[in-house]
Amino acid sequence: MEQWISLLGSTIRVSTPLVLASLAGLFSERSGVVDIGLEGKMLTSAFASAAAAYVTGNPWLGLMAGMFAAILLSMMHALVSVTYNGNQLISGMAVNTIASGITPVLGLAWFQQGGNSPQLDDVARFQDITLPFADSISRVPVVGPIYSGILSGHCILVYLTFLVVLPVVTWVVYRSRFGLRLRAVGENPHAADTAGISVARVRYLALLCNGMLCGMAGTFLSVYQTGSFIKEMTAGKGFLALAALIFGKWRPAYAMLGCLLFAFADSVQIRLEGVPLPIIGEIPSQFIQVIPYVLTVLLLAGFVGRAVAPKAIGIPFVKSR
Amino acid sequence: MKFGQPSTLPRWAQLTILPALNIFAALLVTGLVTWLIGENPLECLKLLIHGAFGYGEGIGYTLFYTTDFIFTGLAVAAAFHAGLFNIGGEGQAYLAGLGITLTVFAFDKVLPFWVLMPLCLIAAMAFGAAWAYIPAWLQAKRGSHIVVTTIMFNFISYSLMLYLIGHQLIEPGSQNPTTREFGQNAWMPAMQDILAGIGIHIPNTPLNGSFFLALIACVAFYLVVWHSRWGYELRTVGTNEHAARYAGMNVTKIIVLAMCASGALAGLSAVNELLGSTHRMNVLFTNGIGFVGVAVALMGRNHPVGIFLSALLFGALTQGGLDLSFAKPMITREMVLLIEGLVILFCGGLENLFEPILAMFFKRGK
Numbered sequence: 001m002e003q004w005i006s007l008l009g010s011t012i013r014v015s016t017p018l019v020l021a022s023l024a025g026l027f028s029e030r031s032g033v034v035d036i037g038l039e040g041k042m043l044t045s046a047f048a049s050a051a052a053a054y055v056t057g058n059p060w061l062g063l064m065a066g067m068f069a070a071i072l073l074s075m076m077h078a079l080v081s082v083t084y085n086g087n088q089l090i091s092g093m094a095v096n097t098i099a100s101g102i103t104p105v106l107g108l109a110w111f112q113q114g115g116n117s118p119q120l121d122d123v124a125r126f127q128d129i130t131l132p133f134a135d136s137i138s139r140v141p142v143v144g145p146i147y148s149g150i151l152s153g154h155c156i157l158v159y160l161t162f163l164v165v166l167p168v169v170t171w172v173v174y175r176s177r178f179g180l181r182l183r184a185v186g187e188n189p190h191a192a193d194t195a196g197i198s199v200a201r202v203r204y205l206a207l208l209c210n211g212m213l214c215g216m217a218g219t220f221l222s223v224y225q226t227g228s229f230i231k232e233m234t235a236g237k238g239f240l241a242l243a244a245l246i247f248g249k250w251r252p253a254y255a256m257l258g259c260l261l262f263a264f265a266d267s268v269q270i271r272l273e274g275v276p277l278p279i280i281g282e283i284p285s286q287f288i289q290v291i292p293y294v295l296t297v298l299l300l301a302g303f304v305g306r307a308v309a310p311k312a313i314g315i316p317f318v319k320s321r
Numbered sequence: 322m323k324f325g326q327p328s329t330l331p332r333w334a335q336l337t338i339l340p341a342l343n344i345f346a347a348l349l350v351t352g353l354v355t356w357l358i359g360e361n362p363l364e365c366l367k368l369l370i371h372g373a374f375g376y377g378e379g380i381g382y383t384l385f386y387t388t389d390f391i392f393t394g395l396a397v398a399a400a401f402h403a404g405l406f407n408i409g410g411e412g413q414a415y416l417a418g419l420g421i422t423l424t425v426f427a428f429d430k431v432l433p434f435w436v437l438m439p440l441c442l443i444a445a446m447a448f449g450a451a452w453a454y455i456p457a458w459l460q461a462k463r464g465s466h467i468v469v470t471t472i473m474f475n476f477i478s479y480s481l482m483l484y485l486i487g488h489q490l491i492e493p494g495s496q497n498p499t500t501r502e503f504g505q506n507a508w509m510p511a512m513q514d515i516l517a518g519i520g521i522h523i524p525n526t527p528l529n530g531s532f533f534l535a536l537i538a539c540v541a542f543y544l545v546v547w548h549s550r551w552g553y554e555l556r557t558v559g560t561n562e563h564a565a566r567y568a569g570m571n572v573t574k575i576i577v578l579a580m581c582a583s584g585a586l587a588g589l590s591a592v593n594e595l596l597g598s599t600h601r602m603n604v605l606f607t608n609g610i611g612f613v614g615v616a617v618a619l620m621g622r623n624h625p626v627g628i629f630l631s632a633l634l635f636g637a638l639t640q641g642g643l644d645l646s647f648a649k650p651m652i653t654r655e656m657v658l659l660i661e662g663l664v665i666l667f668c669g670g671l672e673n674l675f676e677p678i679l680a681m682f683f684k685r686g687k
Contacts, residue, residue, distance in 0.1 A: 036408075036472065080670035089406050089468050090669035093615060094662050101659030102354065108653045109358035115653055239472055246469065286484040293473040293480075300465035309466070 005149035007267050012150065013225075015256075015263030016158045017042070017217040021241030022248070022255045023169050024213035028074075029250060030173065031206035032186040032312035033081045034088040037073065037095030038214060039238025045070040045218030047103040050117040050229035051110060053124040053222075062124070062223045063157075067215030073099070074211030075204075082203045085316035096238075104231050117222070117229035126155040126224040155224045157216065165213070170252040182206055186310035189317040199317045217241075243296040249307045262292040330680055336627065340620050340668065342675045344634070347663035354659065360651055372644025373637035379644065381512065381526025385598065387629075387636030388528075389590045391535040393614025394632050395542050396587035398623040402546055403579035404559035409456065409471030410587040411611030412478035413449040417588030419482065420448030421595050422490060422500055422602045429504030437507050441596060442534075442589070449588020450581040452478065457580030461573040467580070479605070486604050500602045509597040529597035531589070538586065539625035555579055587611060609658075613639075616661045619669040635661070 021038045028035040048069035053062030073095050080091035104115030111117050131152035138148035173179040184192040185202045193199050221237070222229045240262055248255030269288035276282045299307050330339070352362035373383045393410045400407035407413075424444040428437055456470035483498070492501040512528040546552040557565040558575045566572050594606050613635055620634070621627030635657075642657040667674070 034468075036468065076666075080666070084671055084673045086670040086673060087406075089408070090615070090619065090665060093408065093612070094666035094670050097612065097616075097658055097662030097665055099662075101655050101657070101662050104653050104655040105354065105659060106358065109651055115655065236476060239476065242469070243473065284484050284488060286480040286487075290477055290480040293476045297459070297465070297470055297473050297477075300469060301459045301463040302465070303463075 001145070002149075003271070005145050007264075007271065008150045009153065010267045010270075011260060011264045012158060012162075013154060013263075014266050015259045016154075016161050017220045017225075017237060018241045018244055018259035018263060019161055019166065019256050020213050020217035020220065021238055022245040022259055023165065023252060024210045024217065025242055025245045026169070026173070026250060026252060026255060027182070027206045027209040027213070028077075029245065029313055030186045030310055031182050031203045032189060032310055032315070032317070033077070033203055033207065034092065034314045035077070035210065036089060036092035036239075036242065037077055037099075038241055039234050039236065040092075040096035040099030041070040041073045041211065041214035042218040042221065042238050043096075043099045043103055043232070043234045044073055045215040046222035046233055047107060047117070047218075047229045049215070049219035050120065050222035051107075053120055054111075054117055057121065057124045059124055059126045059219075059223050063216065063219045066219035066223070067212050070215035070218060071208060071211030074207040074214070078204050078207040081316065082200050082207075085318060088314055088316075100232065103229070107229065107231070115231045119228045120223065124223070125227050126157055126220075128153050128155055129159070155220075157220050157224060161216070165216070166252060166256060173252060178202075178205065183310075185317075186312055189312050193317070193319060199319075203317075240292055243292050246296055246307050246309075247292075247299055250310060265289075265291050330676060330683060334679060334683065336622060336624070338679060339675060340622065340627065340631070342679075343620065343667040344664060346667045346675075347660055350663050351656065351660050355652070355656075358651060360649060365645060365649065365652065368648050369638070369641035369645045371641075372648075373641035377524040378526055379640060381524060381528040382640040382643075383633070383636045384512075384532055385526060385528040385593070385636070386639045387632045388532045388535045388593045388597075389610045390613050390617050390632035390635045391539065391629060392590035392593065393587050393610050394617030394621060394628040395538055395614075395625065396583045396585075396590075396611075397614045397618035398621070398625075398628060399542070399546075399555075399586060400579055400583040401618060401623050402552075402555050402559045403576055404562065405457075405460075405576065405579060405583075406468050407453065407471060407580060407583045407587075408468055408615065409453065409474050409611070410583070410590075410614045411607050411609065412471070412475040413452045413584040413587040414591045414594075414607045414611050415478045415482050415605075416452040417445040417449040417591035418595055418602050418606060419485065420444035420588070421591055422503075425503045425507045425596075426490075426500075429507045432506070434506045438509070438596075441507060442592060445588040445592050446585035447588075449584040449586070449591070451584070453580040453584025453587070454577065457577045460580075461576045475611075483604060486602060490602065492601075498604045503596070503600045507596060508600055509592065511597070527598035529593065531593035531597045534589065534592070536629075538589065539629055542586075543625045551575075551578075587614065613661060616664045616668070619672075620664055 021042055025035050025038050045066035049062035049066030052065030053059050077091050077095055080086040081088045107115040107117060134148035134152040138144045181197050181202050185199050189199045221233055244258030244262055245255045247258035265288050269285050272283055273285050355362040355365055372379055374380055396410050397407055421441050421444055424441050456467050456474055459465045459470055460467040487498045490500045491498055509529045509531055513523050513525050516523055554570050554575050558572055562572055590610055595602055617628055617631045617635055620631040638657045638660055642654050646652050646654045
């Protein structure tokens with residue numbers, strides 16, 4: 001029982017950056033701009049936020065710096081994809097490569113610790129929050145462990161993500177004027193253009209939201225989870241988020257479920273490391289690590305359900321010839 | 322915009338001024354970053370060039386890396402000509418390493434070099450091609466996007482190989498996740514040994530016979546893409562898939578074949594790494610060479626001559642960058658990644674940035 005509680009608790013923690021990044025990808029891809037640069041934006045913002053939090057000693061200023069850095073890269077992606085009608089995949093790859101290059105270069109120059117940032121003090125990090133009454137009701141059966149073991153004891157970013165960001169994003173995408181335009185531009189930019197919507201403006205705004213969310217995701221990793229920036233610390237999380245987005249068929253709630261699923265697999269894998277199971281024996285951790293990627297491939301190929309991308313995705317919008 | 326779209330520029334300008342402008346822009350930004358972290362960019366450039374070309378070992382290492390990048394660059398270009406973006410060169414090269422290792426383990430006790438080496442080459446190409454075949458088939462038959470699939474296949478290959486090297490192929494008793502050393506009959510002859518045979522003595526470097534293989538691949542690439550029926554079909558599909566279908570070409574078959582050729586070429590870089598240099602398989606021996614291939618192909622405008630030159634540039638950046646990072650403790654070798662990313666940005670993403678400006682210039686000249 002206790003194992004399950006800690007397993008689910010860590011699932012929520014691990015899934016948070018994935019949820020943020022896949023919602024970031026959702027904005028971009030729903031507007032018709034492919035984003036394989038989530039990974040790079042997360043990495044850059046993890047670095048910027050750790051650096052800022054270290055210098056100022058304030059995690060919130062770290063968050064601002066992280067968001068700013070990710071927005072810069074998002075705007076670069078927008079410049080290439082929207083203004084210059086360039087290839088969005090190549091631009092995304094450029095974002096990733098530049099991020100892998102610039103973070104250790106600046107990291108070494110600023111901190112002289114082999115490209116990593118120094119460990120942050122406790123005040124400069126986001127701290128775990130114990131929800132009210134968590135201690136007093138922890139002995140109540142069922143509700144107690146769920147409340148105090150799974151839901152309580154995360155940092156503010158976790159609660160922000162699940163209680164604010166996710167509902168707001170869902171509302172914006174499906175209920176707001178901007179969301180309607182966003183989806184219109186992603187499905188049929190020419191029709192949207194005829195209706196008087198500026199495709200370029202909507203896509204720039206979408207990428208702005210994308211940068212903000214990527215910045216939060218990156219900040220979560222460095223200013224909360226590890227407490228310092230480590231070279232290549234995203235380690236494929238950006239692509240995992242992209243996989244979850246596809247898994248969720250480009251819809252916020254389903255993408256979140258995908259993230260929770262992948263995070264659960266990750267948490268299980270850490271616990272199963274070296275533990276022999278009945279009948280099947282020890283499962284090599286790689287078998288579990290590979291699940292999200294295999295699932296995504298199968299899903300995209302239509303073997304397990306069907307994921308249909310926004311129609312105009314990846315195609316630069318040329319107003320007239 | 323699709324690749325290989327006709328340009329408004331004269332061909333010579335497209336192949337010389339444009340890449341030069343792009344690399345200049347990339348180096349300018351890198352220089353700016355170098356200056357920002359308090360180093361002298363010109364001094365660094367001088368150190369970098371000296372590290373890459375200034376002495377015998379440096380040149381050897383430069384050409385060794387060049388060999389890798391020629392293969393992965395040609396791999397990306399082969400797919401580009403069919404209008405496909407193969408971002409999976411990394412995984413394909415990784416899997417090719419598995420093909421090589423299995424072949425060597427099976428036969429290095431029994432077969433002589435002259436039989437084993439061709440077998441290894443075939444295995445490398447076959448495994449690389451097979452790893453590219455699945456995404457290609459999924460794109461052609463099931464409509465899943467090849468870029469996302471190849472990204473996922475890269476990650477699948479990391480897990481698969483980590484498992485295989487760590488649990489199955491690991492040298493018994495070894496602490497490190499690496500295979501046993503290959504038998505000498507599976508070693509690609511080193512360049513110093515080849516040249517010593519004809520009386521030329523060069524310093525010992527990992528540069529090996531695969532370099533000639535890479536040059537042959539460049540020539541073959543040129544002949545196939547521009548002087549064969551298959552290459553014509555390939556370029557037609559890349560320029561206009563509908564026209565190709567209307568002309569009676571089997572688009573599915575061409576897409577699958579192009580990706581297989583791409584995977585096979587990427588696989589050959591594993592030959593250079595494993596048979597030419599390390600003589601055993603390590604975890605993550607590919608170390609990003611598949612991704613460098615994208616930058617190389619973009620800068621080389623998908624032409625073998627351009628790919629050779631930009632592979633040489635990236636080989637020099639890799640080797641010179643390593644030397645530079647030893648000489649300057651404030652600069653890490655990841656600086657090369659920054660340059661690589663900027664080259665991808667300027668040559669690939671922002672290809673429309675300089676071209677209209679140049680085109681205007683040329684129009685005015687007329």
